[in-house]
Amino acid sequence: MALQRRHLLAALGAAAAPRARADVPGPGPLFAARPPLAPIVARPDRIIDIAVCTRPFRAQGPRLEAERRGRQTVIHNYGHGGSGWSLSWGSARLAVEMALATRERQLAVVGCGAIGLTTARVAQRAGLQVRIYCSERPPEVRSSAATGVWSPESRVCTEEHATPAFRQRWEAMTRHSFKVYQGLLGLAGTPVEWRDGYVLSDTPFGDPLPPLAETAAEPEYPDLEEAVRDLHPRSVALTREQHPFVPAHARRYAQLVFNLPAYTQWLLDGFFREGGVIEQRHFEHPREFARLKERTLVNATGWGARALFGDDSLVPVRGQTARLVPQPEVDYGITWRGHNLSVVTRRDGILVQAQAAGDFGSADTTPDRAASEAAVRRLASLYA
Numbered sequence: 078m079a080l081q082r083r084h085l086l087a088a089l090g091a092a093a094a095p096r097a098r099a100d101v102p103g104p105g106p107l108f109a110a111r112p113p114l115a116p117i118v119a120r121p122d123r124i125i126d127i128a129v130c131t132r133p134f135r136a137q138g139p140r141l142e143a144e145r146r147g148r149q150t151v152i153h154n155y156g157h158g159g160s161g162w163s164l165s166w167g168s169a170r171l172a173v174e175m176a177l178a179t180r181e182r183q184l185a186v187v188g189c190g191a192i193g194l195t196t197a198r199v200a201q202r203a204g205l206q207v208r209i210y211c212s213e214r215p216p217e218v219r220s221s222a223a224t225g226v227w228s229p230e231s232r233v234c235t236e237e238h239a240t241p242a243f244r245q246r247w248e249a250m251t252r253h254s255f256k257v258y259q260g261l262l263g264l265a266g267t268p269v270e271w272r273d274g275y276v277l278s279d280t281p282f283g284d285p286l287p288p289l290a291e292t293a294a295e296p297e298y299p300d301l302e303e304a305v306r307d308l309h310p311r312s313v314a315l316t317r318e319q320h321p322f323v324p325a326h327a328r329r330y331a332q333l334v335f336n337l338p339a340y341t342q343w344l345l346d347g348f349f350r351e352g353g354v355i356e357q358r359h360f361e362h363p364r365e366f367a368r369l370k371e372r373t374l375v376n377a378t379g380w381g382a383r384a385l386f387g388d389d390s391l392v393p394v395r396g397q398t399a400r401l402v403p404q405p406e407v408d409y410g411i412t413w414r415g416h417n418l419s420v421v422t423r424r425d426g427i428l429v430q431a432q433a434a435g436d437f438g439s440a441d442t443t444p445d446r447a448a449s450e451a452a453v454r455r456l457a458s459l460y461a
């Protein structure tokens with residue numbers, strides 16, 4: 078089971094891990110067939126950007142707790158691994174509940190990534206005055222280099238730490254985030270949308286896969302999604318005639334996609350509209366917080382918490398994504414099981430992702446163009 082899950086993570090990168098689920102009936106003969114899928118023009122010369130970032134992974138899961146430091150309360154909200162965007166609203170809600178308990182009306186949020194921005198918005202809606210302090214703001218933050226799909230269980234903790242208490246908190250965060258995201262559908266600029274995804278496989282889905290070298294060093298991750306499988310539609314098995322791809326086996330699923338540039342702008346616009354202020358400021362040590370006027374702070378520094386708070390439990394998990402020229406006619410994503418390939422189609426381009434051996438534990442953010450070109454060529458072979 079662990080191997081199978083590693084395969085999916087590798088194939089998907091940070092993307093949602095659709096598992097083989099019970100088939101549901103397709104449309105009856107009275108309905109029109111789906112139009113043919115437009116092919117992705119997968120050529121290395123169409124790579125317009127390569128982004129590398131590190132997932133802030135903690136074996137014990139995200140750190141969400143309040144700590145008293147002198148006259149201030151610091152609420153930690155970091156370490157969301159490959160699930161930061163997905164869990165952000167649920168995680169923000171828990172952090173803001175802790176902030177409200179201090180009865181302070183002014184809140185400092187340290188960090189302007191997925192976690193800092195959503196925490197700031199939730200705090201504003203709860204009536205707090207919020208100032209964000211950060212070294213970088215979007216699009217320079219690591220969050221801006223993510224894939225942008227619903228993946229609440231991706232590298233969020235290890236099997237060993239998935240206690241009943243953890244599972245309960247994770248489920249609460251997941252359900253709340255999911256609900257918030259459904260409220261962001263249909264907005265101008267399409268910050269969030271549902272798209273189709275295809276999981277492809279050379280062998281039947283029930284067959285075990287050989288070990289994948291790229292993710293061999295990764296720990297065992299728990300199966301958390303089972304608890305929330307009522308949230309979205311199940312995947313559907315397709316016959317050979319129902320899909321155009323080279324691999325014989327395919328399933329279609331529904332994928333929630335975050336168009337990160339538009340979504341981040343939507344978050345920032347809302348933050349400023351409600352009086353939020355961003356101050357560019359780097360902290361070398363938490364004792365510098367004492368100089369801030371706010372007495373309640375949220376630490377949303379992600380990977381930065383390792384240096385700032387000396388939290389050695391944070392492990393970097395490198396991820397690299399190549400972006401191909403946008404193709405508006407392509408409205409689906411792909412995961413090739415066992416081939417370390419995941420493709421997510423966003424409005425700003427087609428994201429091609431593959432894990433590399435050594436990514437787990439690596440904080441190296443140097444782009445490896447040859448690896449991305451190889452992934453793009455693998456993608457091209459799906460249409461041969």
Ligand SMILES: Cc1cc2nc3c(=O)[nH]c(=O)nc-3n(C[C@H](O)[C@H](O)[C@H](O)COP(=O)(O)OP(=O)(O)OC[C@H]3O[C@@H](n4cnc5c(N)ncnc54)[C@H](O)[C@@H]3O)c2cc1C
Pocket residue numbers: 090091092129130131132133155156157158159160161162163164187188189190191192193210211212213214218219220221222223224225226227228229358359360361377378379380381382385394395396397398
């Ligand atoms: C390749 C890849 C793909 C991913 N895809 C997905 C996905 O599809 N879906 C999903 O849900 N998740 C995904 N993730 C995971 C997600 O990106 C992270 O969990 C998330 O970005 C973490 O957000 P954050 O706000 O904690 O950290 P960051 O984005 O790193 O933000 C940290 C903020 O803190 C600031 N900061 C740090 N240190 C200091 C300091 N000392 N002083 C002042 N400011 C400081 C930074 O400047 C920044 O503003 C992916 C990750 C990777 C690497």
